[in-house]
Amino acid sequence: MALRKYVVGNWKMHGTSSDIGEILAIAESARELAEVEVALCVPATLIERAARAAPGFPIGAQDVHQLEKGAHTGSVSTAMLKDAGAAVTIVGHSERRDAHRESDELVRAKAVAALDAGLSVILCVGESLDVREAGNAVATVGEQLRRSIPASLEAPQAFAIAYEPIWAIGTGRVASPADIGEMHAALREALGAAYGGAGADVRILYGGSVSAANAAEIFAVANVDGALVGGASLTAEKFLPIVEAAAKCGGSVETAAADS
Ligand code: PGA
Numbered sequence: 114m115a116l117r118k119y120v121v122g123n124w125k126m127h128g129t130s131s132d133i134g135e136i137l138a139i140a141e142s143a144r145e146l147a148e149v150e151v152a153l154c155v156p157a158t159l160i161e162r163a164a165r166a167a168p169g170f171p172i173g174a175q176d177v178h179q180l181e182k183g184a185h186t187g188s189v190s191t192a193m194l195k196d197a198g199a200a201v202t203i204v205g206h207s208e209r210r211d212a213h214r215e216s217d218e219l220v221r222a223k224a225v226a227a228l229d230a231g232l233s234v235i236l237c238v239g240e241s242l243d244v245r246e247a248g249n250a251v252a253t254v255g256e257q258l259r260r261s262i263p264a265s266l267e268a269p270q271a272f273a274i275a276y277e278p279i280w281a282i283g284t285g286r287v288a289s290p291a292d293i294g295e296m297h298a299a300l301r302e303a304l305g306a307a308y309g310g311a312g313a314d315v316r317i318l319y320g321g322s323v324s325a326a327n328a329a330e331i332f333a334v335a336n337v338d339g340a341l342v343g344g345a346s347l348t349a350e351k352f353l354p355i356v357e358a359a360a361k362c363g364g365s366v367e368t369a370a371a372d373s
Contacts, residue, residue, distance in 0.1 A: 118332065118359040119273055119316045119339035121235060122153040122346025123175060123203060129159070136163045138349035140170035146360045150339075152201050153346065154235075157189050164198025173201035176209055177232070179222035191230035201233040203341075205261055207279045210237075217260035224272075225263045233271040235318065235341060236261060238300075242280035250278070250292075251299045258303050269314035274300055275341040281321025283343060290334045293319050297336035325354035332362040 122139070136153060143151035154173035155163050164172045178188035194202060204227065205220035220236065227234045238257045240250040258274065266272055276296050278288050288296075297317050304312030319331050320341030331337055339359060345351040 115363065116314065116316050116338045117148065117150050118362060119150045119152075119318060120356050120359050121151070121173070121201075121203075121273075121275075121318065121339070121341050122352055123206070123320075123341055123343050124153065124155045124159075124347060125175065125208070125343060126156060127347055128155050130162060132159075132347075133162060133166050135347070135349055136172075137166055139346075139352055140167035142349065142353050143170065143356060146356055148363065149356055149359045151356055152233075154201065154203050157194075157197075160194065160199050161197040171200040171233075172198060173203065173233075173235075174199050175203045175206065177202045177204065177223055177227050179219065179226045181226075191227050191232060194232060195230060199232065201235065202227050203235045203237065203275075205237045207237060207239055207277060207282065211279075217257060220261045221263060224261070228263060228267070228271060233273070235273045235275050237275045237277050237320070237341070239275075239277040239279050239282075239321070245278065245280065251296060254296060255299055255303050258300060259307070262304075262307060264307075266308055266311055266315070269308065269311040270316075273316040273318055273339070274304070275318040275320045276300060277320035277341060283322065285322050287322045287327050287331070288319070290330055293331060293337060294334045297334065301336045323355060325351065325358070328355040328358035329362065332359050 152171035152173050154175050174194045204223040209215045224234050224236050238254050240253050244253045304315050316338035318339040318341045319337050323340045323342045324345045
């Protein structure tokens with residue numbers, strides 16, 4: 114079956130109650146584009162208000178602690194996220210891997226905890242500019258994936274990978290379609306090696322300066338099943354054209370072809 118495109122906004126450290134109207138505008142329009150799955154990962158402080166304001170629309174977190182509870186000042190558990198109304202969480206974003214020294218092993222533990230708790234997970238991987246320029250991007254990101262993903266998956270549809278080249282995040286620089294295609298094919302193969310047939314049901318999103326101007330080209334690349342969008346997800350005006358581009362594109366090229 115062709116995978117339904119998945120477009121996720123990552124609000125990072127942006128958003129207060131005055132932005133609920135923006136979330137509602139996104140949720141209402143997304144509901145009309147049923148061929149695309151849309152979610153918004155907002156700051157933890159906004160999850161409950163957003164989930165109440167837009168019932169049925171998936172609101173997510175940007176990180177979660179791997180343990181159930183305890184002396185972990187400032188952290189939020191899977192149960193707390195679910196209690197607040199979150200349906201999904203990002204783990205392993207490069208901004209957390211870098212600024213909070215999160216290792217692949219920790220990212221894996223977070224993914225396992227979140228999936229076990231019934232949250233959907235978007236697990237991020239991506240290379241630095243140095244690694245890309247040294248020609249090691251595919252090998253490095255493949256290794257990062259293998260070390261970060263859960264050993265087994267019960268519900269592959271609840272698990273997504275986001276390939277986000279670090280040098281493309283928030284910079285306006287986007288990886289070329291050829292480079293995205295090469296990386297996503299390698300990640301698809303690694304998911305197949307890890308999960309067998311279920312690896313084909315894990316969506317692989319691209320992230321890094323996705324905008325209305327480049328979304329259609331990115332979504333047309335084989336094995337691109339959606340996008341993780343930062344800056345351009347902060348307003349309905351910028352985000353909805355990306356969702357619409359995904360709707361026009363339908364299922365990812367390779368899986369759609371496999372259907373026929
Ligand atoms: P950007 O961020 O779209 O602003 O580049 C993407 C991300 O970090 O998820």
